Amino acid sequence: MKYIILILLVACSIHLSAQQKQFSKDDDGKFIYYKVVDSQSLSKDTLLQRAKSFVNVAYKKSMKQESATDSSVLAKGTMLIDKTVLVVGHPSGELSYNFVFEARNGKYRFWLTDLLFIPYQRDRYGNFVATTKVGVPLERTPGKLSAGAWKDIVNSAYNKMEKFEEDFKKYLVTNRVEKVKKKTETISTKKW
């Protein structure tokens, strides 16, 4: 019994923390996911090269580089918004965004903004596809009828961005060249 109470308490706290997540707004009143990260051990050039690799290799299916300078990368991307619980669910739409990365020696910042939601609907073949090409700004105020569903979408979008942040930070601190070298090690079973 005490385990059930414990699980319920954990579930409630997870639910409450999910409710508290909220996007900040930029100068134009648009939602923005903005992060500044200290990275003292990495040079500006390394950060920039890894950010480009993240866009063009790791996330190449969902991101497209628009431009780059000696200290910044601009890209467009999309991410699936879904109703997945553990391994069961289905996509409810996609979120398009603009990604900006800027690097300096020892630190970098990145943000995602211009967030547009495109709803999905199940097509005649059972696949979830976009119902329209026209996206709805995520910061819009929904009507009463769709307020609940919209809140779920905003929460899901925030969770996806946290996952994006986690992936991005991990990618930028990882030396992929060394990792590839480690993978090529072979073990002989002939002598032991």
Added chain:
Amino acid sequence: MKKLLTAIFAMASTTCALAQETTTSPLEISGSVDTYFKYDFAKKPNNITTSFASDHNSVSLGMIDIALKKKTGKASFVGELSFGPRGQTQSIPDAAAGGSSFHIQNLYVNYDFTDQFSMTAGYMGTFIGYEVISPVGNFNYSTSYLFTNGPFQNAGIKATYKFSDKVSLMAGVFNDWNVYSASRGVSAVGGQLMVAPVEGWTAYLNVLSGAGAGGYGTIEDLTTSYQITDKFKLGLNAANYDIDNDGGGYAGAALYPQYAVADGVTLGLRGEYFKYKNVGPVQGVKYTAVTFTANIKSGGLTFIPEVRLDHSGDKPFFKESGAAAPNAGQFSLAAVYAF
């Protein structure tokens, strides 16, 4: 209890870990449930003979539809079953089997050879036409004459090549319409050209030639929709079906303007002209139909109030007295929940 909980969390963690290490997508579970009330102005069930929502003055069932999809690497499958009148007695394959079982909406496997090229084999929703069996896929709750008389599903194997996001081509071989296994062999060929000339506008040019309803014949079909503004969408379906040896067929067109008047509320019209072709000396019946529909959405639930007026100079409808009539009308209110 402790062991049970530990086992559940261990299994969940393992599944999550596996999902992260492979390119396996989550198992998708989706579907819908629908129910409706319909009132025919002449108090006759089935006065307008298009598919589904046939009862009069009755709170009746549509269907429960459950779909599973899973993708692992480049391979995926879709399995979709429906239960209830819309998915049983009123759907063609199961009606032929006595209507006591269930209806397979989709049952196929797909393999993406590349990002551009894929092949699909099994039983699939037809690529012909604008409307579909699932009420979630249609704006109007009642269906058009074009939908009712066209194929519902095709079993076969098809290959799709995506030249770009704006152009793709599908070609395939199929059984005769709406059957789980071929009664006349793999007897039809079909193709679809998709073009998306401008953002928001998609058009499908479809051809299906071979064994179908009423004999061997060929359907040419245009299905297109254009989201002209963020509030206004226009759809069009036009089709021509010729059955060989002067065996009839049909031709028709339907226009679907829709306008979002508020967040979650969209109003739409369907205007249709439809004609059965002459079979020898027997003249085919002509119909015109106007359907006014509203979609009121709240989360997964959609309320669909609808008024429909049909006309035919050939008097295929009935008055309350049972006499032939040139006009028929009905009101319906449907509730559709999609999950």
